[in-house]
Amino acid sequence: MPQRTRIVRPVSHSLSPPRPAAGLAGIRLSQRAPLAWAIPGIVLCLLFHYVAVVAGAWYAFTDWNGLSAPSFIGLANFVEILGNRNALGALVNTLLLASVFVVGCNVVGLGLAIGLHRTLRSRFALRSLFFAPVVMSPLAVAYIWQFILDARGPLNAMLGNLGLRSLQKVWLGDPNIALWSVCLVMIWQFSGLCMAFYLAGLQSIPVELDEAASVDGATASRRFWRITFPLLAPAATVSISMTTILGLRAFDQVMALTRGGPGFASETLATAIFKETFVNGRFGYGAAFALILTVLILLVSAVQLAVLRAREKRL
Amino acid sequence: MKHQTRLGRIASICLAGCALSVLTAGAALAQTQVRLLAPASGSGVGFAAIAEKFNAAQSDVKVEIQRVPSGESYAQAMFTQLQAGAGADLIFTNAGYGAPESMLPLAEAGQLADLTDRAFAAEFPPERVAEYWSDGKLYGLPLSLTNVGLVYNVDLLAQNGLTPPETFEELLALCDKAVSLNKSAVGIAGSSPFYFYEAVAVGTVFVEDPDWSEKRTAGETTFAGTPGWTAAFERVKTMLDRQCFPVGVQAITPPQLFADIAAGNVLMAVGPTTLMGAVVNMNPAITLKMRPFPNDAAERTAAMSVYNDALSVNAKSANQDAAFAFLDYLSQPEQMAEFVKLAGGTAPADAAAGAFPPALEDMVPFYAEGRVHTVPHHAWREPAVRGVLISSGGAFLAGSKTAAEFVADLDAAWK
Incomplete structure (x- = not known):
């Protein structure tokens, strides 16, 4: 009987490893069947996720205004972006915002996770409390913070009442501060997400390891850096990757808090895409920005994942 | 059966x-x-x-x-x-x-x-x-x-013995008075200030040259080559220096502006007639009126409107x-x-028919005398130019752009 029509046998309990298949034709039916079942799903995924993205990318090489027929203009949009100080500023802002967001979010999240891992009796309630902002709409969060950070808002009022007038700022209107005010709001909202990743990581670390080190006289700090921190590597990989993507594509918070301003002080690639496309009606130019952002996220995520996975193996 | x-x-x-x-x-x-x-x-x-x-x-x-x-x-x-x-x-x-x-x-x-x-x-x-x-x-x-101009709080001005300004100098004097009252003279939506800049430029650019937009479209002039645009931005700079605006004006959104007017935090504001409706919805007891943004002389002041x-x-x-x-x-x-x-x-x-509601009665003489200009950006083919009035306009209010950089940005956006 030919191999492709071989009857599928029950799973063998033999300890010997399965024989490696020689090409697709050599794959046994038991191995091929799941692949065949996945094909419709893969096709739909490609159709609805990736074909649309690739088709959209084509507009990056056109002068499309959203209404008339697009004309192919080669790399002109990309050349214009590279020669535009504001566009490059948006790229730099995106990278800066994402970097500080990733570090801030993970440091705060890790701190919260360690604090709420054991010992505290109210830890379950506190975990919910710190995680709550994650499930809130970024727009709603941004509008609340817009009120808090208003030049005549509660934050400046509180600073004034505490005699700290020198610290009062125009948090959303000062070109030197606006981007970091947005970053602060993002860290406030998403540190609970990092906390959840790190809590999951902490709970997978056997308590015995910590206890044994403690019996051996290791200090709390030494136990953390030598045992806990290395074993949190898988959680860190997930948390850092997720926050990097969130940071690079920041949009809602920026639009609601500063609209990328004042001027271009807090403009990110995502807000630049929106403005060029829907405010200035330059759909082709906006698509070029979008393509840059997509490639940037892909590259950063791939490099980051490779580095973090290598670190996991090393540890 | x-x-x-x-x-x-x-x-x-x-x-x-x-x-x-x-x-x-x-x-x-x-x-x-x-x-x-x-x-x-x-x-x-x-x-x-x-x-x-x-x-x-x-x-x-x-x-x-x-x-x-x-x-x-x-x-x-x-x-x-x-x-x-x-x-x-x-x-x-x-x-x-x-x-x-x-x-x-x-x-x-x-x-x-x-x-x-x-x-x-x-x-x-x-x-x-x-x-x-x-x-x-x-x-x-x-x-x-839609008229765009200087909206003023009738009762707030009257309570403080003030009258709406007819010249730019009178406006600056009101700014000083407002500071002494612990209020701001002029509120604007600084996060989207295109109407404000256009209202100022009507006096410095369009009163002098009503066909400026057509000439710009024909390539016969530029923003940088028109002294009136730089003069408009310098007037805004003077207003900033005289503390005419609320603190952090560049970050004020339209809803925040509406709330400021409704609460009586500002004596006046620059915006379209729709702004007046939004404020009255917030505070039905308020009485607002509109007049054109003042120019250097009352007889050189003009209204600005469009069937938007x-x-x-x-x-x-x-x-x-x-x-x-x-x-x-x-x-x-x-x-x-x-x-x-x-x-x-x-x-x-x-x-x-010139039959404007009481809130716009100050505008009537300008219509009667034909001293009305259309809102400029409606004649500008490139939406990005209005976008620059918003982005570079915000940066100018924040002090991170000069008037020269601002006009250069406007010309660069005009493809």
Whole structure:
């Protein structure tokens, strides 16, 4: 009987490893069947996720205004972006915002996770409390913070009442501060997400390891850096990757808090895409920005994942 | 026998039910559904009320309003629908060029139907609404006249023994007075200050040269080459130095501005007539009036307005006749008057007759003397130029751009 029509046998309990298949034709039916079942799903995924993205990318090489027929203009949009100080500023802002967001979010999240891992009796309630902002709409969060950070808002009022007038700022209107005010709001909202990743990581670390080190006289700090921190590597990989993507594509918070301003002080690639496309009606130019952002996220995520996975193996 | 009678009754009821369903379905089939895309606030409220009346008055056409958030979200919805070939039959548009939802770029791309043959077209010739015509064709029904100027809190000024400024120097004097009162003289939506810059530039640029926009389009002049634009930005700088604005003005959004005016934190504000409606909704006890933004001399001050809000018909609509029917209905004076009562602005018939509401009575002399200019950006083909008035305008308010850089940015955006 030919191999492709071989009857599928029950799973063998033999300890010997399965024989490696020689090409697709050599794959046994038991191995091929799941692949065949996945094909419709893969096709739909490609159709609805990736074909649309690739088709959209084509507009990056056109002068499309959203209404008339697009004309192919080669790399002109990309050349214009590279020669535009504001566009490059948006790229730099995106990278800066994402970097500080990733570090801030993970440091705060890790701190919260360690604090709420054991010992505290109210830890379950506190975990919910710190995680709550994650499930809130970024727009709603941004509008609340817009009120808090208003030049005549509660934050400046509180600073004034505490005699700290020198610290009062125009948090959303000062070109030197606006981007970091947005970053602060993002860290406030998403540190609970990092906390959840790190809590999951902490709970997978056997308590015995910590206890044994403690019996051996290791200090709390030494136990953390030598045992806990290395074993949190898988959680860190997930948390850092997720926050990097969130940071690079920041949009809602920026639009609601500063609209990328004042001027271009807090403009990110995502807000630049929106403005060029829907405010200035330059759909082709906006698509070029979008393509840059997509490639940037892909590259950063791939490099980051490779580095973090290598670190996991090393540890 | 009794059983048969009961069966007969049931059969009769079923037959009657079926007949009713068929009749209802027939009526529904005969009725044409028309979709109108409009912003959620302002005009959207007006359209909803008129559509309700229209739907009740006849049974051939049913107008459904699809309301989406105003501003960029509206433009996004409109573009997406048009690109997908699923555009609404009736589309809310803005006059001329300069904004994403502007009518003339849509018309020139073949997206809007020609309305030149409609009866109302005679009321809106190119001499009256040039921003609605392209290649001798009319592309929208003007809904209301929007004035842009200096809105002042009548009672707040009177309580402090102050009068609205007639010259720029008087405005600066009011700024000093406001600081002593622990208030701000002038509120603006600094996060989107294009109307403010245009209001200032009317005095420094357009009073001198009413055809400046046409000359800029023809490449005969530039922003940097026109001293009036730099003068306008220098006036704004002077206002910043004299603390005319609230702290952090560059970050103030329109809703924050409305709240500031409603709470009496600012004596005056610069914005469109729709701003007045929004503030009165927040504080019905407030009395607001509008006058033009003052120039260096009272006799050189001019008003600024445009028939901004419009309704157009999708050129690719399968229900154009039904859409025209609604447009004709809306164009009647009675409906227009009701529309502006809800949506804000001045009805075209009232504007033509100079019959402005009490809040705009200070504007009447300017109309009588013909000292009125159209809002400049409606003549600017490139929306990015208005975008620069917003972005570089915000940076200028924040002190991170100079007037020279600002005018250079405006010229760079003009492709």
